[in-house]
Ligand SMILES: Cc1cc2nc3c(=O)[nH]c(=O)nc-3n(C[C@H](O)[C@H](O)[C@H](O)COP(=O)(O)OP(=O)(O)OC[C@H]3O[C@@H](n4cnc5c(N)ncnc54)[C@H](O)[C@@H]3O)c2cc1C
């Protein structure tokens with residue numbers, strides 16, 4: 001890889017941007033990581049506040065052939081913003097001037113540094129709704145969400161970020177400004193570049209503005225916690241509910257290890273002797289949801305649920321979700337290092353995927369817990385380990401590879417919502433094949449002939465062909 | 471591993487999710503990850519792992535941390551940030567080769583002035599004298615280095631008043647289970663002696679018997695925050711012994727910063743066979759004055775306040791002692807109060823011990839953000855529950871030109887007014 005010298009970019013831009021360029025060693029280390037693994041020291045960190053500044057930065061980087069890495073809050077779980085070849089981190093989380101809601105058009109126009117939860121609240125103020133709800137909503141930026149095509153529990157009924165992006169403004173890797181899509185839901189003019197850029201993990205350009213579709217806010221919702229003695233019946237219950245004319249907005253699953261972890265961390269009255277519990281939520285018209293939750297209850301009981309708890313009011317509903325939200329922190333106490341995977345399989349394969357995960361747990365003798373958005377097959381197998389224990393980490397790496405293989409064999413995908421980034425890149429060919437890989441490379445080269453925009457992500461390099469977590 | 475003393479294992483608990491970023495005032499005002507909890511923890515970790523060889527890289531970011539602990543409460547996995555911070559400060563202090571004049575002066579003040587009632591009182595006399603004489607000419611104040619602080623400083627009570635009330639309070643102690651030990655604090659007892667007196671009056675008004683043991687001393691918070699853990703343990707032992715000898719069941723304080731330190735004695739002595747249990751008993755008996763008032767019988771406050779009132783939390787009271795609802799509840803219950811919640815009222819004001827004295831620029835940025843929130847509420851009374859916050863808010867109000875509209879008070883002052891015990 002022959003890249004230019006970042007200090008030339010820094011000195012050329014010096015004094016021309018609103019915020020000071022960060023080059024102190026401490027500052028550089030502070031942008032060397034994300035919420036996944038690996039630390040890569042950048043040469044500088046630039047924090048643009050406007051599109052024009054981004055254009056300046058990219059054009060200068062092009063001039064000196066210096067790699068640049070877009071970054072939001074750095075909550076990525078796949079290494080997306082890591083500056084793997086050195087160069088410059090471009091932190092867009094302070095581009096926050098625009099958060100406009102146009103209720104008549106049912107759209108919002110947003111700067112990339114706005115947090116997902118801020119969009120939720122802004123829409124709510126107009127009785128509207130922005131459905132994508134990654135658990136990291138309070139901190140993740142919409143720029144990061146667009147780049148990762150983030151999802152969340154509501155993906156089952158409402159889809160993911162991609163389904164709400166109507167248009168984008170990006171600064172291309174060559175320094176031009178590209179506007180895609182627009183403010184209308186229907187738009188068939190030309191290639192759908194918007195959808196190409198969503199989920200491109202910052203490799204095709206820097207997002208500087210997003211036009212989002214909003215929907216009317218559902219009037220009511222009902223939630224139930226359903227307990228099963230075995231995993232297979234919980235899987236059957238999911239299928240039965242989904243084929244009975246009901247589309248819940250969330251079906252979340254927790255396995256026994258999760259239930260035990262939550263109970264010993266923040267007791268939430270969960271059954272620890274059960275093998276699985278489902279959290280099912282329906283939303284819509286008040287009368288419809290009342291009817292639907294009853295139906296859900298009946299179906300689950302018929303399929304052998306040992307207990308169904310329907311929240312009677314908002315407080316009880318919050319309590320049920322509270323328990324679900326405690327899973328992450330609760331399991332984090334098992335061991336210091338947490339590897340979150342999000343391999344996703346077709347719904348019908350959930351029980352089989354569970355079986356394989358059990359095998360993997362036993363084969364590698366690891367603390368592996370499973371929870372996740374079972375309604376759309378997006379499971380979150382989490383391995384709790386200790387990064388200081390080399391021998392264990394080797395087993396973890398093997399186990400992760402095997403999880404990926406299992407997902408693909410079952411007709412699923414490496415990642416449902418966290419992205420490929422650095423960690424899963426070696427497995428890309430396994431899922432998309434040689435022609436797919438070649439096409440991906442050519443698309444990347446068409447956008448970014450110099451390969452300076454977030455290099456080292458998605459597309460595997462030949463140096464590495466396995467998972468490395470250290 | 472390069473520096474085994476760094477709290478490496480604690481840093482590994484951080485999953486780098488960033489959930490703490492919105493809560494951190496220094497991150498919000500600088501926009502720089504280095505000045506965030508996640509950034510600081512990461513730097514400590516990298517130094518401990520030897521990836522960063524120059525330990526002094528930690529100094530700036532660790533120095534600029536307010537120690538407000540808002541991050542700890544925001545953290546979903548319970549990373550013990552307070553311990554990471556204190557351990558790191560301790561280590562940096564130990565390793566610091568260039569212990570400059572500034573640090574030596576600071577250590578001297580912390581070790582020899584704060585715990586010494588006699589010397590503090592002499593300093594108080596000096597300030598009093600200054601305020602009574604030269605300080606009356608505002609022009610004089612302008613020449614001083616920290617002139618803005620001088621201008622907003624409360625009027626110190628005279629030497630005789632300050633020394634007199636002590637002995638009077640001590641005899642007031644009666645026996646019985648209504649006996650409480652009042653923790654007077656070091657600076658608080660000189661600079662804010664009238665608030666301390668009002669606190670004991672208030673306690674009596676509510677039917678308690680406050681005693682103020684002379685053996686008590688400074689809480690040791692400033693020492694611990696500066697990394698002088700040994701000395702803060704010495705002070706802690708004195709306070710624990712004073713409490714044990716007092717026969718009281720409860721320790722009441724009126725300064726959130728001190729209270730949190732008292733509350734953390736139990737962590738300070740973890741694993742110490744002689745002191746751990748005694749410290750735990752002590753810490754479990756600590757209560758803020760607002761908790762005492764909230765649990766006391768109603769109807770003791772008859773005088774209407776008739777004002778729009780808002781409340782700025784003390785970080786340590788809120789995030790460490792976890793006293794959250796009581797101050798607000800107590801304020802709301804006062805007759806004539808229209809309570810308005812301060813937006814971001816749980817976020818640090820930038821006072822943070824002596825932070826505002828050493829990091830003027832950073833503290834100013836935080837204070838300005840705070841004042842723009844204060845303006846939104848347009849309250850006549852702004853209540854605080856810690857002397858540092860009190861001074862910082864006064865400074866902010868003064869700078870923002872709001873002195874005419876908004877009065878800054880300590881919670882005790884407001885309660886004293888409403889109970890008719892104010893002097
Ligand atoms: C505790 C926790 C829970 C999570 N829960 C979920 C969840 O439920 N669902 C889910 O989908 N994800 C989840 N995530 C993952 C993560 O929050 C998302 O991927 C999020 O979208 C990342 O946003 P960010 O602002 O932190 O971006 P970063 O992590 O900074 O960057 C992510 C990617 O976006 C690119 N990028 C950032 N800004 C721009 C821009 N302006 N232009 C172009 N590219 C850009 C970066 O280059 C990088 O590739 C979770 C993460 C954590 C830590």
Ligand code: SF4
Nearest residue numbers: 494535536538539541
């Ligand atoms: S203690 Fe306060 S200032 Fe320090 S990192 Fe935590 S939130 Fe930020």
Ligand code: SF4
Nearest residue numbers: 484485487488490545
């Ligand atoms: S919230 Fe906790 S775990 Fe997350 S980055 Fe902050 S300190 Fe680390």
